[in-house]
Amino acid sequence: MVIASLNMIISHLRKAVWIARLCVCTIFAIVYIAIFVLSLLGLEAVIDYFRNITKRDERRHQFQELVATILYIIPPTISHSPFFITSIATLLRQFDESNETLLYIISRSLDASLICSAITPVLLSLSTLVALPPYRNVMLQIFRRTWKQTVGKLQLTSIAYMKNLCVSCNFTERFLRSNHEPSLNRSLQNRVYPL
Structure with missing residues (x-):
């Protein structure tokens, strides 16, 4: 009786962990995609401003602020790309747990994520000083x-x-x-x- 109730509790905990992991990975993937797309749109706006700007234009100040924002956002976005790969591979693995390729991708992207976690403060400091x-x-x-x-x-x-x-x-x-x-x-x- 006790073993059956423990199995049921473990089953419910596994289901709760699966749902939590699914939610966290989905939210992270959506936020990362949004930030990446907005960074690309900002970069496109910088290029467009650069083509149309003159030295005496009033928009020059706006252009400088836009460049500063893009320079500040892009390095952390790039440094978080291994986390994005981890979350996508984890989402796919939730539906196919026997896939060894996804497990290998997850382990390698977690290693890269640890390295990027260590580099992110340096990138943020440098991008702050530059941007x-x-x-x-x-x-x-x-x-x-x-x-x-x-x-x-x-x-x-x-x-x-x-x-x-x-x-x-x-x-x-x-x-x-x-x-x-x-x-x-x-x-x-x-x-x-x-x-």
Whole structure:
């Protein structure tokens, strides 16, 4: 009696798990297809905008926002493709559990899904830094600041060189004055050399 009731409970649990798996895989497949189709439509809109845009067009700002959105959406969508393959293969396997090919596809796509799960945060971070204007501007400012510091050092070096040059001019002037040449002495008195 107890064994029969346990078998019945296990049977109901298997049916509930099957229904839950069917629902989750179906919902994931539908959402993934919708995101993928919308990404392709967005990419098509970017190409269309790019063909029709001029440099002084008001739509240029809209174009930049659209490109930013597409650049932000496409990498995670691509990284979730193994999950989509897993969900489709799982859906098909629900109706044919003896199919070994589907089991192999599911195991390989689960391996790829694990790898993509590890890569997704990096992809999201990079796409955020590249696609979204506030983050992109900050990154560019960081690189510009480093470049300006390097140029600043060069400018300081050139200023130091100019100061050395002025010191050597003053030394030459003093040397000429010490030789007591009156004509040169008068012409050098009118010159001002900054230090």
